Amino acid sequence: MQLDEQRLSTAWFRFSSLERRYMELTERDGSSMMALCPMLDMFNHSPTAEPGLFKLERQRGVVTVRAARDYIKGEQAFINYKSPAWNDQLLLSFGFALPHPQSAASVITLSLNVSAAQCKAHQQLLNIAEAEAEATQARLPLQHTVVHMPALEGAGQGTAEMIVRHRLLPDSPLPMALLGMTRIQHMSEATLQEDGQRSGGSAPGTQRLVASEELRVLCFLHELLSGKRAAFRSSVADDQRRLKTELPSRLRYALMLRLGERQVLGSALERCTSEMVRVVQGVMRGLVSCEGRCGCAMCTMAGTPWFHRLKSHSERLIELQLQVARLSKALTEKVPSGDLTQATMLVHLWMADALSEPARRKLIQCDGSWPWLEDIGASVKGGHQRLDYAALDKQAKSGHNPYLTSYLSKMCVWGSWLIAQWALADAIQMADLSAIRQEWPRLRDEYACSVPNNEAIAVLARHQPLLEVGAGGGYWASLLHKMRVDIMAITSAKFSLEWNTVAGFEEGTPLYAVSHFAGLQEGGPQVVCQHADRTLVLMWSDYMGSGTFGLECVRNYTGKTLILVGEWHDWTLGSSTPGTPAHGQAFSLSMQQLVDKEYERVQTVALPNWPAHVDRLMVFKRRT
Known part of the structure; x- marks a missing residue:
């Protein structure tokens, strides 16, 4: 029979109207039936209402509704149409959706090509999930539906398609069945057979795999979840903004459905990421606790006890x-x-x-x-x-x-x-x-010895006008200048043995490869005494923590505020690497001692660090 658009619309209207009006009634003996109940269907639904508030009393020929709590006069009473129920089901069955967070959900369908061993493992896993859902139905609803289970009895039958639909919920955004099935697909046939021969052990897929395989599993799920979330073209902010405006009910419900689904997917991605981080933690534990340390001459020459x-x-x-x-x-x-x-x-x-x-x-x-x-x-x-x-x-x-x-x-x-x-x-x-x-x-x-971030740049900007001496190629100064910060950047283009005789550089060695700031001026510590009105800024003034460049700058400064960028004696990696001084690599010990004597540190800002460095920005005020 062919249906034109008008007849199809009418048929759908009649079906959906009936679908939305009938109720599932429970009798005293626990049996249930579907029926149309005028007036009962006037109650609105609330996911927080207790299920089963209305029952059929067949002998009296009535349906009774009881209150699960006290109501005040004029307050709306609710019933629970279906529990549990999520917005996609509510919209399809009853024609509405709710902004309630617990009504949100997202569905992920896995279509897998499985062998007999994989099929058996999947069945064991799903059976456990179903048993747990049945045991804790009110708290942990069943989160999967088997769409198609192939009939694979033993090895040698090749592979077949298995389809399982997984429901992601706010309280359980990454269900055990979804994660477990993905793990099973990444397990070898030998591993699956070993798990199947174990007696009393957990079902396949419920335990983490070795680190590399577990990371592959989580990366696959992350990709799957990200792809579904990326299919939503509008942003969360756009949907939230539109929901605050006057909208047709159908569009409002659709936005509620989409917003809730996106939030659940976001929670699933966060859970997936946190699981990956845990695996990374395990990898790092394996690294720092491994065996094989050696102290032979070859290892000493290589600079690591792990050479062999x-x-x-x-x-x-x-x-x-x-x-x-x-x-x-x-x-x-x-x-x-x-x-x-x-x-x-x-x-x-x-x-x-x-x-x-x-x-x-x-x-x-x-x-x-x-x-x-x-x-x-x-x-x-x-x-x-x-x-x-x-x-x-x-x-x-x-x-x-x-x-x-x-x-x-x-x-x-x-x-x-x-x-x-x-x-x-x-x-x-x-x-x-x-x-x-x-x-x-x-x-x-x-660029520069230390990596700047917005927080450090903002602190410097608040203490302008600035005088940076030993500015190198002027990268930090260029960022500050773009923010219209008043800064004088003094630099030395070439290395001078006058300030450091143990750094290993020859006289005249270029000190920086690229000039980032057009306002760079040539000079050294001798210019500091002319600018007491400016905050003095020093960054890594003494290569490998030796020399007198930084010390002379501090001696010549008569202003009140000093900002240093680099390592400091109370926050270094010590002599953790060969040739590294315990007081740090940025400033000489004599310079640090002078600063501690004449200044008080009032602020410290964390900076991004390269390996083997622990740089910070420090603000000092002259002691009165």
Whole structure:
């Protein structure tokens, strides 16, 4: 039979009208029936109302509705049409949606090509999920529906399609069945058979896989969830703004449905990311607790006690290079930048065998992936400042600070690469570490020793007019100048033995590769005495913590405010790497002692750091 548009619309109207009016009535004996109940269907639905407030009393021929709480005169009474029920179901069955957060949901359908072993494992997993849902129905509703289960009895039957629909909810945005089924698809046939032969063990998919496979599973789910969320063209802010305006009811319900689904997907992505961070934490724990430390002459010459261990794994890493590259790319895109940056710094400290408590705690930025839980509380008590990496990401994407953009890009790529190598082979390629160690000094030469962020620039701007001496190529000064900050940038284009005889440079060696600020002026400590009205700014004035350049600048300054950028004696990695002085690499010890004697530190700002450095911006006021 052919239906034109008019007849189809009429048929749908009649069906949907009936669908929205009938009620499921429960009798005293627990049985139920569907019926049309005039007046009962005038009650509105509330997800917070207790289910089962109305019952059929067949002998009396009536339906009774009871109140689950006290009502005041004139207050609207509600019933619960269906529990649990989500907006997609409410809109389809009853023609409305709710702004209530618990009514939000999103559906992910997995269509999988499975073998007999995989099919059996999936069935075991889904049976467990169904049993748990039945045991805790009010708290944990069933979150999956089997659309198609193939009939695969044994090995040798090839593969067939399995389709399971998963419902993501606000309280459970990443269901066990969804995560478990994805794990099973990443398990080898041998692993599945081993799990199947275990007696009394947990079902396949309920336990984490080895780090590399678990990260692949989570990256796949992250991609799946991100793709669904990206299909929504408008932003959350746009939908929220439109919901505050006058809209037709159908459009309002559609926006509620979409907004709720997007929020659930966002929660699922957050959960997926947090799971990845936990796996990264496990990888870092494996690294810092590994065996194979050696103190032979060859290791001493190589600068690491892990030389033999890493050399023995070198060929294995070469074989796995393609897998490392794939996993690294996925981690770069999905693991937060703070965790990747922290991993890069930890690996370099581990290579130097310098993971003692005082040093390593200065690197803590992200608790979730930090391998020593006992350090976290001590770090908080010690007043350790954390960087806001979400804010740094936004700053880097703005394009206003190319040095910060390069810093985050490099640290994330390096961190993901090192994590991928250790996750796959319990080792790291020494040649890759050597390449990394050559790269960040080049960027420091190109831009500046310390990486600026918005917070540091804002502090400097508040203390203008500024006098920066030893400004290098003037990168920091260029950012300040763009903000119309009053700054004089004094620099020395070439190295002078007058200020430092132990740095290893020859007289006249160029001190910077690129000039970033057109207003750079040639000069040194002798100009400081002429500008007592300006805040004196010094950044890494004494290479490798030696020399007298910074000391002479402080001696010549008669103003009230001093701002220093670099390491300080109370916050360094100590002598963690060969040739590094315990008082830090930015200022000489005599200069720091003079500053501590004549000035009081009033503010400290955390900065992004390259491996083996712990730079900060510090504001000092002259003691009265």
